[in-house]
Amino acid sequence: MSTILLVIAGWDPEAWLARFRALGGGREVRLWPDVGDPANIDYACVWKPPAGLFATLPCLRAIFSLGAGVDHLIEDVALPAVPIVRIVDSNLTRRMTEYVVLHVLLHHRRMKLYEAQQHARQWRDDIERPASEVRVGILGMGVLGRAAAEALVQIGFRVAGWSRSRKSIPGVETFAGKTELRRFLARTDILVCMLPLTPATRGLLSYDLFRGLARDGVLGAPALINAGRGGLQVEVDILRALDDGTLIGASLDVFETEPLPPASPFWTHAKVYVTPHNAAQSDPQALVANVLAQIERHERGLPLEHIIDRKLGY
Amino acid sequence: MSTILLVIAGWDPEAWLARFRALGGGREVRLWPDVGDPANIDYACVWKPPAGLFATLPCLRAIFSLGAGVDHLIEDVALPAVPIVRIVDSNLTRRMTEYVVLHVLLHHRRMKLYEAQQHARQWRDDIERPASEVRVGILGMGVLGRAAAEALVQIGFRVAGWSRSRKSIPGVETFAGKTELRRFLARTDILVCMLPLTPATRGLLSYDLFRGLARDGVLGAPALINAGRGGLQVEVDILRALDDGTLIGASLDVFETEPLPPASPFWTHAKVYVTPHNAAQSDPQALVANVLAQIERHERGLPLEHIIDRKLGY
Numbered sequence: 001m002s003t004i005l006l007v008i009a010g011w012d013p014e015a016w017l018a019r020f021r022a023l024g025g026g027r028e029v030r031l032w033p034d035v036g037d038p039a040n041i042d043y044a045c046v047w048k049p050p051a052g053l054f055a056t057l058p059c060l061r062a063i064f065s066l067g068a069g070v071d072h073l074i075e076d077v078a079l080p081a082v083p084i085v086r087i088v089d090s091n092l093t094r095r096m097t098e099y100v101v102l103h104v105l106l107h108h109r110r111m112k113l114y115e116a117q118q119h120a121r122q123w124r125d126d127i128e129r130p131a132s133e134v135r136v137g138i139l140g141m142g143v144l145g146r147a148a149a150e151a152l153v154q155i156g157f158r159v160a161g162w163s164r165s166r167k168s169i170p171g172v173e174t175f176a177g178k179t180e181l182r183r184f185l186a187r188t189d190i191l192v193c194m195l196p197l198t199p200a201t202r203g204l205l206s207y208d209l210f211r212g213l214a215r216d217g218v219l220g221a222p223a224l225i226n227a228g229r230g231g232l233q234v235e236v237d238i239l240r241a242l243d244d245g246t247l248i249g250a251s252l253d254v255f256e257t258e259p260l261p262p263a264s265p266f267w268t269h270a271k272v273y274v275t276p277h278n279a280a281q282s283d284p285q286a287l288v289a290n291v292l293a294q295i296e297r298h299e300r301g302l303p304l305e306h307i308i309d310r311k312l313g314y
Numbered sequence: 315m316s317t318i319l320l321v322i323a324g325w326d327p328e329a330w331l332a333r334f335r336a337l338g339g340g341r342e343v344r345l346w347p348d349v350g351d352p353a354n355i356d357y358a359c360v361w362k363p364p365a366g367l368f369a370t371l372p373c374l375r376a377i378f379s380l381g382a383g384v385d386h387l388i389e390d391v392a393l394p395a396v397p398i399v400r401i402v403d404s405n406l407t408r409r410m411t412e413y414v415v416l417h418v419l420l421h422h423r424r425m426k427l428y429e430a431q432q433h434a435r436q437w438r439d440d441i442e443r444p445a446s447e448v449r450v451g452i453l454g455m456g457v458l459g460r461a462a463a464e465a466l467v468q469i470g471f472r473v474a475g476w477s478r479s480r481k482s483i484p485g486v487e488t489f490a491g492k493t494e495l496r497r498f499l500a501r502t503d504i505l506v507c508m509l510p511l512t513p514a515t516r517g518l519l520s521y522d523l524f525r526g527l528a529r530d531g532v533l534g535a536p537a538l539i540n541a542g543r544g545g546l547q548v549e550v551d552i553l554r555a556l557d558d559g560t561l562i563g564a565s566l567d568v569f570e571t572e573p574l575p576p577a578s579p580f581w582t583h584a585k586v587y588v589t590p591h592n593a594a595q596s597d598p599q600a601l602v603a604n605v606l607a608q609i610e611r612h613e614r615g616l617p618l619e620h621i622i623d624r625k626l627g628y
Contacts, residue, residue: 094446097469098445101469102420102425105412106416114587115587117590118589119582121582123572123573123574123590125592127595128409128592130405131412132408151469154465155408155411156412258437262435268435274428276428276431276439281439281441
C-alpha cells in the first residue's frame with residue numbers, strides 16, 4: 001500500500017488530513033513535518049511546500065498541488081523528475097466563476113457608486129447600460145477562464161479571451177499570443193485576469209497594459225479584476241492608474257504580499273474591492289476525492305491527468 | 315394615421331418623445347399634458363398616468379405600460395374597456411437577471427462581511443460554501459422570474475420558484491398556490507421577490523413570511539431580495555427581522571415610498587443594500603421599438619401580445 005505525504009503551509013491542515021485518511025482506502029497518510037522514513041513516501045500532496053523538501057524524498061512518484069496554480073512549488077530548484085499535477089475540479093471552477101460573475105456585475109452595475117449614494121441618503125438613478133454594451137476581456141483561457149467566459153456570455157456580456165495558444169469557444173472572441181494582446185486590450189472595458197504565474201506573466205498587469213485598455217467604453221474607464229496571483233500585478237501601477245482615472249475600479253483577490261500588509265493603501269481605497277484570496281478556495285471536502293482518484297489511476301497504470309509543462313510553468 | 319399620447323410622470327420624458335417620433339413612422343406623438351383634441355388619441359403609452367385621464371379619451375384603442383408592472387395604472391377606477399398591455403422585452407428581462415444574479419451572489423459570497431473586514435484591514439478567509447449548497451427561492455415565475463432562475467441554475471445554485479399557477483422549468487423545483495407557499499419558504503435560503511403588485515400580493519413580505527424561511531441554511535440565516543414593488547413589503551417587518559436575526563441581509567430596489575425618504579433607517583443599515591428602483595430600468599432606446607411593433611400589429615388586425623388580466627391585476 002502506498003504512502004501519501006501531506007504538506008500544507010498557510011492553511012489549517014487538519015480538515016485535509018482527516019479527509020485524506022477517511023477516503024484514502026487504507027493508504028498511510030503522513031502530515032509534514034512528521035515525514036517518518038522519507039524513502040516510504042510515494043506521493044506528495046502539497047500547498048506551499050518548503051524549498052528543498054522534494055529532494056529529500058528518494059522514492060517520490062508524483063506531486064499533487066492542492067490549489068489552483070503551481071507557482072507555489074515550481075520555483076523549487078530541487079524538483080525531482082516526477083509528474084507535477086495541477087488540480088482541475090468542478091467545485092474549484094464553479095467557485096471561481098461565482099467570483100468573476102459577481103465582480104464583473106459589481107463594476108458593470110456601478111455598485112461603488114450606489115453604495116456611496118446610499119451612504120449619503122441619495123436617491124438617484126442614472127441611465128444604466130445593458131450588459132450587451134460592456135466588453136469583458138479574460139486573460140487566461142484555461143478551464144477557469146473558459147467557464148467564467150461562458151457564464152458571462154449567458155448573462156449577456158460581450159466576452160473575449162486571450163491566451164498563449166489559440167482557443168475556440170462559442171460566443172467568445174479569442175485572441176492569442178503577444179502579437180494579439182494589444183487588440184484584445186483595446187476592445188476591453190472590464191479586464192479579468194486568471195493567468196498562471198510564470199516568468200512570462202510576472203508583472204504583466206502594469207500601467208502600460210492598463211493604458212492599452214478601451215478608452216471609449218460605457219463605464220467611463222476600464223475596470224480590473226485579478227483572481228490569478230499577486231505576482232501578476234504591479235501594485236504601484238494599479239494605484240497610479242486608479243488615481244489618474246486610467247482605471248475606474250479594481251477587484252483584487254490576490255496581492256504581491258499575502259496577507260495584505262495593514263499599511264497597504266488598497267484597504268481603504270474607495271475604488272477597490274479587497275478579498276482575502278478566497279475567490280476559489282480549495283475545499284478539502286471536494287478536492288481530496290479528486291486527488292485520490294488520480295492516485296488510483298496512477299496505481300492502475302493509467303496516465304495522470306493535468307500534468308504541468310515545466311517549461312511553460314503551468 | 316393614428317395618434318399616440320405619451321404620458322410619463324417621474325421620469326424625464328424627452329428621450330421617450332424623441333424616440334417615439336423617430337421610430338413612429340409618421341404617427342403623431344403628443345406629450346401629456348398637451349393632449350390637444352382628446353378624440354384624436356388612439357393609443358396611450360404611459361408611466362404613472364394621473365387618475366381619471368383615460369376617461370377623457372373617448373377613442374382610445376389600447377393602453378401600453380412603459381415599465382414592467384401595471385400597478386401604476388390598474389388602480390384607476392375609470393379605466394376604459396380597452397386592452398392594457400404589459401411590456402415584455404428582452405432588454406428589460408436581461409437587466410433584471412443582472413440585478414438578481416448580482417444580489418444573490420452578494421449574499422452568497424458574504425460581501426457585506428468582506429467589505430467590513432476590508433474597512434477594518436482584516437485578512438480573514440472563512441470557509442465559503444459552494445453555490446450548490448445554497449437554495450434560492452423566486453417568488454413570481456413570469457418572464458422575469460424564469461430568466462433569473464435559469465441564470466442562477468447555470469451558476470450552480472439550487473433554485474425553486476413559486477407562482478400562482480404551476481410552471482415547469484428544467485432544473486427548477488416549482489411550487490404553486492397558497493397551499494405550497496410554506497414548503498417553498500421552508501427550503502429557501504435566499505428569497506427573491508419579482509411578483510406583480512396586486513390586492514393579493516400587497517404586504518406579502520411580512521415578518522410571518524420571513525419566519526417561514528429555512529433556518530438550517532449555510533448562510534446562517536436567510537436573505538431577502540425585493541426587485542418587485544415596494545407595496546409587496548412591510549418595511550417595519552423587514553427591519554424587525556434584520557435586527558432579531560430572522561434575516562441576515564436584504565437587497566431592496568423598491569420601497570413603500572419612492573424616492574426612499576431621507577429618514578428611512580434602510581439608508582444606513584449595515585445589512586441592507588439600497589438601490590434607487592433601477593434593477594431593470596425602462597430604456598427608451600430598447601423599449602419604444604417594442605411598443606411601436608405592437609401598435610403596428612394591432613393596426614394590421616393582429617392580436618396584441620401580453621394583454622393583462624384585469625381580474626388578476628397583471
